[in-house]
Amino acid sequence: MQELQRNPILGITAAPAPPGTNPYEWVGNIAGPPDSPYEGGLFVVRIHFPNDYPFSPPHITMQTRIHHPNISPDGRICLDTLSRRWSSALTIGQVLLSIQQLMGEPNPHNPLAILPVNRQQFNQTARQWTQLYARPPQPHNQSTQGNRDNSGNDGSGGSGGTGSQ
Numbered sequence: 022m023q024e025l026q027r028n029p030i031l032g033i034t035a036a037p038a039p040p041g042t043n044p045y046e047w048v049g050n051i052a053g054p055p056d057s058p059y060e061g062g063l064f065v066v067r068i069h070f071p072n073d074y075p076f077s078p079p080h081i082t083m084q085t086r087i088h089h090p091n092i093s094p095d096g097r098i099c100l101d102t103l104s105r106r107w108s109s110a111l112t113i114g115q116v117l118l119s120i121q122q123l124m125g126e127p128n129p130h131n132p133l134a135i136l137p138v139n140r141q142q143f144n145q146t147a148r149q150w151t152q153l154y155a156r157p158p159q160p161h162n163q164s165t166q167g168n169r170d171n172s173g174n175d176g177s178g179g180s181g182g183t184g185s186q
Contacts, residue, residue, distance in 0.1 A: 024112045024113070024114060025112075025113065025114045028114070030114045030117070030118055031052075032051065032052030032054075032121065033049070033050070033051060033052070033114055033117045033118055033121065034049060034050045035047050035048070035049035035050070035068060035113050035114070035117060036048065036049075044070075045069060045070045045071075045072075045074075046067075046068070046069055046070075047067075047068035047069075047070070047113075048065060048066070048067060048068065048084075049065070049066045049067075049068055049081075049113070049117050050063055050064070050065055050066075051063075051064045051065075051066060051117055051120055051121050051124070052064075052121070053124065053151060053155065054121050054122065054124050054125035055125075056125070057124060057125040057147075058143075058144045058145075058147035058148040058151060059087070059124050059125070059147060059151050059155065060151075061151065061156075062085075062151035062152075062154075062155030062156065062157075063085075063155055063156070063157035064083060064084075064085040064087060064124070064155050065083075065084040065085045066081050066082065066083055066084060066085075066098075066117070066120070067081070067082050067084050067096075068080070068081050068113065069081075075109040075111075076109050077107070078102070078103050078104065078107040078116075079103075079113065079116065080103075081098055081103060081116070081117075081120070082095075082096035082097060082098065083096040083097075083098055084096060085154055085155050086150060086153075086154040086155075087124075087147075087150060087151075087154070087155070088143075088146050088147040088149075088150040089123075089124060089127065089147065090127045090131070090133060091123055091127050091128050091131045091133050092133070093133055097133075098120060098123070099128070099131045099133045100119060100120060100123055100128075102116060102119050103116070
């Protein structure tokens with residue numbers, strides 16, 4: 022964590038979750054790489070450090086739903102640096118950066134990779150999923166929320182009932 026604080030990586034964050042609890046359980050955020058169907062998305066990963074870390078790789082799973090040939094529907098990430106090509110010299114920032122790079126450039130030699138025949142259709146679906154599942158939280162808009170009371174009514178005199186707009 023100190024390494025990420027000393028040398029931050031654009032679009033990559035990671036910290037224990039929740040802070041101050043189990044030092045072996047972290048949550049990370051990976052910004053979708055530019056010029057990819059994931060651009061503009063924010064992808065959450067769960068990181069578990071084994072007791073013998075850094076001699077064994079961390080277990081990282083994608084928590085955000087993503088349409089990608091190297092990431093399984095249950096979030097397993099097939100990346101050689103997380104298994105047979107692990108090096109204890111790698112920092113968690115470097116590992117998360119590798120995942121971000123994999124998002125932008127799928128690995129056709131990976132066992133999960135079933136690269137689509139129609140790349141345009143694949144990119145369209147990946148963009149749609151990014152819009153649906155990987156949108157970062159929007160800043161709180163004071164101008165629209167400032168006129169609402171605690172019940173969610175906007176003060177216009179309407180009944181509001183269910184709170185649906």
